[in-house]
Amino acid sequence: MLFSRFLYHFGRYLTMMGTGLARPEKGYMYYKETMRQMNDIGIGSLIIVGLISIFIGAVTAVQFAYQLDGTLVPQYYIGYIVRDSTIIELAPTITCLVLAGKVGSNIAAEIGGMRQKEHIDAMEIMGVNTSGYLVMPKVVASIVVIPMLVALAAFISIIGGYAASVPTGLLSHVEFVQGVRSFFVERNIMLMFIKSVVFAFILTSVPAYQGYFVKSGSIELGRASTNAVVLSDILILLSDYVIAVLFT
């Protein structure tokens, strides 16, 4: 029962995304919409991403310092741990979980509202490929912009870690920089980008699906928006695990 429902939704999701991949009616309109979305998603999320990143770095530094206390592990490891844990895990995952709440719910509500107000029907009647025009620019925009946001988040997190540990005397400036520069594996950066692209895809396409097939009524719209966020979060964490297993 549950499985057949999953198959039903998954099939419908694939159909929607497949239909969306058709050639754009008018490249320029898709381009314009993609740019608008990049601006909304990218610029619109800068502050929140910056804010959480500072704290991610700060908390990582402080807690790791606490765990190191009284051990033989050298203090500069704090810088190293802050760098790697943010790059590999915290920056992509937490940023995308937050963006699923911000961007995802927005997408579900926007597309769902258009469905309920018959805007999607009106576009279909004009001959517009709505699963293309309404979904693809959002997916493409976020696949481009969210990795940048994540990279920025990682960078700010490291600064946050510095700000929380060096001025408070947990370790010295020299130690922190030494830590940040030790044991660097380029592959981790790759991993960060792979994760952020996958997460970006999830947190736009899943809410788009929820909105696109919303039933009538404002309760349903609210539910679609909630489902979109919850489902995106679950899928992000699930794929985080899968990627971790596959690439490490």
Next chain:
Amino acid sequence: MIRAENLFKTFDDHEVIRGISSEFLKGKTNLIIGRSGAGKTVLLKLLVGLISPTSGSVWYDNVDFFSLDKKQKRAIRMKVGMLFQASALFDSMTVEENIRFPLDMFTNMTKKEKLSRVDYCLERVNLPGINRKYPSEISGGMQKRVGIARAIVMQPEYLFCDEPNSGLDPKTAIVIDELIKSITVENNITTIINTHDMNSVMEIGDNIILIHEGVIAWRGDKAEVLRSDNQILQNFIFASPFLQHLREAALERQNELTLRMDKK
């Protein structure tokens, strides 16, 4: 011309449309009438292919719409304009952007050409100069007219109107009816209109079908409405005692005239 063949539509176990076959003629205003909840909107959405029938087919000039693939359907849609019951204007766009949207999406017109086409359509619906307003800033009747302007901007061959004049005062309603009628005749297009407005029936009813409990209970044109003794039709059109009285008076007058003609 659009033809419906033995259309059925069931939602869960609620049979809304139960075997409707009809032809909708080119250059005419074809009316679908019926009480609220009779299934007019469902029938119209079946005809434009927004929902697919449980069984039966819809033909656009000898093309079976539901047998087409997505691309071919879209090609037909390019020739379709539709006014929705609630207008369905894009509320985050201005009136001008709304009407221009199909042009932006499908044509290679220059900005200037688009603007002049938009202005022409706005003038056609008697709303010149409201380009920069948002749908929420204009009245319901104006929204309907903007909806019509958007529906005709691509010069469709088929025009669908879902209750173009519901919720409007009689004067405005007549203006909209006449507008749709003249667009239909001028461009020789196939127009299908849902309505339960008696004035529309009498003014622009070239070809009328009455939907009752999912089937066609009566068909004819505006001249036949008065004379028909179909009880469902009479109950629908002449719903109030006042209107029944008017009908009787009109029939009497007609009889008198024919009598006089006979004597001569």
